[in-house]
Amino acid sequence: MTAMLIVVAAIVAGLAVALVMGRGRGGRGEEIVELSARLKQLAETYTLAQGQIGERLQAQERALSESLDKRLGMVADRLTEGLSKSSKETQATMGELGKRLAVIDAAQKNIAELSTQMVGLQDILSNKQARGAFGEVQLRNLVEDALPPSAYEFQATIGNNKRVDCLIRLPNPPGPISIDAKFPLESYNLLRAATDDAGRTVASRAFTAAMQVHLKDIHEKYIVPGETADCALLFLPSEAIYYEIQSNFPNVVEESRRRRVFIVSPDTLWFMLNTVRAVLRDVRMREQAHVIQKEVGTLLEDVKRLDQRVAKLQVHFAQTGDDVRDIRISTDKIIKRGDKIESVELEDDAAATAALPPQAAPAKSLL
Numbered sequence: 001m002t003a004m005l006i007v008v009a010a011i012v013a014g015l016a017v018a019l020v021m022g023r024g025r026g027g028r029g030e031e032i033v034e035l036s037a038r039l040k041q042l043a044e045t046y047t048l049a050q051g052q053i054g055e056r057l058q059a060q061e062r063a064l065s066e067s068l069d070k071r072l073g074m075v076a077d078r079l080t081e082g083l084s085k086s087s088k089e090t091q092a093t094m095g096e097l098g099k100r101l102a103v104i105d106a107a108q109k110n111i112a113e114l115s116t117q118m119v120g121l122q123d124i125l126s127n128k129q130a131r132g133a134f135g136e137v138q139l140r141n142l143v144e145d146a147l148p149p150s151a152y153e154f155q156a157t158i159g160n161n162k163r164v165d166c167l168i169r170l171p172n173p174p175g176p177i178s179i180d181a182k183f184p185l186e187s188y189n190l191l192r193a194a195t196d197d198a199g200r201t202v203a204s205r206a207f208t209a210a211m212q213v214h215l216k217d218i219h220e221k222y223i224v225p226g227e228t229a230d231c232a233l234l235f236l237p238s239e240a241i242y243y244e245i246q247s248n249f250p251n252v253v254e255e256s257r258r259r260r261v262f263i264v265s266p267d268t269l270w271f272m273l274n275t276v277r278a279v280l281r282d283v284r285m286r287e288q289a290h291v292i293q294k295e296v297g298t299l300l301e302d303v304k305r306l307d308q309r310v311a312k313l314q315v316h317f318a319q320t321g322d323d324v325r326d327i328r329i330s331t332d333k334i335i336k337r338g339d340k341i342e343s344v345e346l347e348d349d350a351a352a353t354a355a356l357p358p359q360a361a362p363a364k365s366l367l
Contacts, residue, residue: 135181135237136165142266143168143179146273151280159224165235167228168276171283174229178222179269181235184210188241204249211245211252219259231260233272239265 143152143166156167158178166179187207194200214234222232234256236242242265245252256263264272 135183135235138237138266139166139179139181139235139269142269143273146270147277148280151276158222158227162221164222168273170229170276170279174231176227177229178218178232179235179264180218180222180232181237182214182218183237184214184241185238186210188238188244191244208249208252211249212255215252215256215259215261218261223260231262233269234261234263235269236263236265239267241265242268 140154143154147168151169153167153169154165155163157163158167158176164178165181168177168179170177184207187203187210191200191203191207194203218232218234222228223230236245242263245263253263
């Protein structure tokens with residue numbers, strides 16, 4: 001439409017120029033008339049084209065408006081659906097987040113409680129007497145869970161009035177075994193805190209010396225010849241210290257074997273106590289076996305006595321059977337004699353009847 005306006009403007013300008021020139025020259029009036037006619041025709045054509053273009057533009061505008069409305073409706077529907085779905089997902093996510101926050105909150109409370117307990121445990125372990133009590137309590141729990149009450153004694157007095165933490169009462173051999181709890185935490189902490197070879201060497205020597213002192217004390221105090229077994233146990237209530245000794249202190253392990261004071265941890269002591277329980281069960285079974293053998297012997301005597309009485313009863317039954325047979329023989333004889341007697345009486349009656357005179361004969365029955 002803009003191009004047509006430009007063309008019409010150019011034609012009008014040309015006509016105007018031609019008109020001016022025609023007026024100046026005076027000889028081209030006819031051309032001007034012709035140009036005016038063409039211009040009029042062009043204006044009509046332009047008006048018609050403008051109307052058609054306007055109708056097309058209106059139709060296109062309506063179609064574009066309808067398409068835009070339709071697409072806007074679709075976009076609005078999708079947007080509404082997406083917002084609804086997003087809202088549901090957000091609500092679900094917030095719910096899950098709330099649950100996880102609750103779990104995290106509970107975990108934080110547990111961590112706070114554990115922190116408090118760890119502080120309390122550190123306070124306990126920092127005191128030597130409290131640390132010893134902690135080892136004794138752990139030893140007590142393990143022994144009470146694994147053995148019957150008759151198989152152990154806590155704070156038992158042995159030797160020259162020396163008290164041992166626990167005495168496992170085993171039959172001879174090997175005899176009662178002493179268990180004493182030790183916790184060399186200071187020297188172990190020095191060993192862990194060492195940052196160089198020199199510090200570790202010093203800490204290792206201190207740890208070895210502390211363990212050797214414990215091994216010597218247990219050997220001298222709690223292994224009593226004739227009263228206890230020829231070995232004892234040193235209970236370490238820490239798996240970490242036990243594995244440190246087994247891994248990096250072979251001299252301490254060798255010293256424990258030489259003094260026959262064997263080092264045990266909670267796990268190894270639990271295994272040993274279960275073995276002791278099996279041994280005690282076998283001992284009780286052997287003790288019960290003697291009782292069972294005695295009862296079986298008494299039962300055999302009762303069976304033999306019963307057999308003798310049954311034999312006597314069988315003899316009585318045999319004699320009774322003979323007596324019954326004799327009685328049957330006697331009764332058979334009596335029956336036979338009775339039959340003979342009855343037959344004799346009948347024969348006698350028939351003979352007597354024949355001897356009577358005819359008039360004295362009995363009258364026949366009318367029946």
